[in-house]
Amino acid sequence: MDFVKEFLETSKENGKITDTTHEMYQRDLKDFKEFIRGKEWIDVDNDDILKYIEELKKKYSDRSIYRKVSSLKSFYRYLLQKRIIDFMPMKEIELPKLQKAPLKILELQELNRVLEQCGDSFEGKRDSLVIRLLCETGLKINDILEIEKDMLETYEYKNITTTKGKRVYSEPISEKLGSDLKNYIEMLKNPEEKRVFGQLSRQGFRARFISYGKKAGIKQEISPNMIKRISIEIKDKHGNDDISFIEKIREAYMKIGIGDD
Structure with missing residues (x-):
C-alpha cells in the first residue's frame, strides 16, 4: 500500500492542506524515504528520526529542519489514527520553539x-x-x-x-x-x-x-x-x-x- 499517496490524497480531499502544503509534504517525505534507504515506513523508530535530524543539521537551517520534521509528524499521526502503526516514532523528540521572524510590511x-x-x-x-x-x-x-x-x-x-x-x-x-x-x-x-x-x-x-x-x-x-x-x-x-x-x-x-x- 502506498501510505504517502493515501495520506496526501485524504488530507487534500478533506481540505486540510493546500496545493503548496501538498508539494511540501511530498518533497519532505521523499527526502526522508531516501535517507532511510529501503526501510519500510512502519518500521521507522525514534533513532531513525534522531539520525535524520543530525543529517539535516549539516545542510539546513533550524527553521527548515523544524518544517521537515513537522511534515513527518503529520504523516505518522495519520498512520497512527488509521491504526497502521502502534506508536509515533518521534513521540519523545521535542524541537526548540522557533523565534518568529520580524513582520515585513509592504506599504x-x-x-x-x-x-x-x-x-x-x-x-x-x-x-x-x-x-x-x-x-x-x-x-x-x-x-x-x-x-x-x-x-x-x-x-x-x-x-x-x-x-x-x-x-x-x-x-x-x-x-x-x-x-x-x-x-x-x-x-x-x-x-x-x-x-x-x-x-x-x-x-x-x-x-x-x-x-x-x-x-x-x-x-x-x-x-x-x-x-x-x-x-x-x-x-x-x-x-x-x-x-x-x-x-x-x-x-x-x-x-x-x-x-x-
Missing part, C-alpha cells in the same frame, strides 16, 4: 511602485492583474493562479470563487479590476487555455515580483505574501462589509494612481 505606495514596473507588455499586464487580485481578495497566490475564465464569466467579473475541500469561498472585486480582467482575457494568446493566467507558476510569479521590487528601488526583499497583509489590514478596519472594503480599495487605488486612467 501601498511601495505596491504602486511595483505595479509601475510591470509595464505594458502582455506579461506585465498579467502580473499587474495578479498583484491587484491578491490585494483585493486576500486569497493566496495558488488560488489566484487557478482562476478559470468560465468562473469569471459566470459571476460577471464581480467575484472570485474558490473551493477548499467541501467549502466554497467567494470574494468580491472592484468594477475596475473586473473590467481589466475582461479586457485581458479578450487578448489572450491561447484562447483554448482554461486558466486566466495560463501556466504561470507560484515560483515564477514570486521571482518576477521580487525582480519588480528591486527595479522599483525597494530596499527590502519583497514577496507576494506581503500583498495579502495590505488586504487584511484594510479588511480589519471594515469588518465583513464587502461594499465598504471594495470602496476602501478603490479609494486606495485612486490615491496611489491605480485605475485613474
Whole structure:
C-alpha cells in the first residue's frame, strides 16, 4: 500500500492542506524515504528520526529542519489514527520553539511602485492583474493562479470563487479590476487555455515580483505574501462589509494612481 499517496490524497480531499502544503509534504517525505534507504515506513523508530535530524543539521537551517520534521509528524499521526502503526516514532523528540521572524510590511505606495514596473507588455499586464487580485481578495497566490475564465464569466467579473475541500469561498472585486480582467482575457494568446493566467507558476510569479521590487528601488526583499497583509489590514478596519472594503480599495487605488486612467 502506498501510505504517502493515501495520506496526501485524504488530507487534500478533506481540505486540510493546500496545493503548496501538498508539494511540501511530498518533497519532505521523499527526502526522508531516501535517507532511510529501503526501510519500510512502519518500521521507522525514534533513532531513525534522531539520525535524520543530525543529517539535516549539516545542510539546513533550524527553521527548515523544524518544517521537515513537522511534515513527518503529520504523516505518522495519520498512520497512527488509521491504526497502521502502534506508536509515533518521534513521540519523545521535542524541537526548540522557533523565534518568529520580524513582520515585513509592504506599504501601498511601495505596491504602486511595483505595479509601475510591470509595464505594458502582455506579461506585465498579467502580473499587474495578479498583484491587484491578491490585494483585493486576500486569497493566496495558488488560488489566484487557478482562476478559470468560465468562473469569471459566470459571476460577471464581480467575484472570485474558490473551493477548499467541501467549502466554497467567494470574494468580491472592484468594477475596475473586473473590467481589466475582461479586457485581458479578450487578448489572450491561447484562447483554448482554461486558466486566466495560463501556466504561470507560484515560483515564477514570486521571482518576477521580487525582480519588480528591486527595479522599483525597494530596499527590502519583497514577496507576494506581503500583498495579502495590505488586504487584511484594510479588511480589519471594515469588518465583513464587502461594499465598504471594495470602496476602501478603490479609494486606495485612486490615491496611489491605480485605475485613474
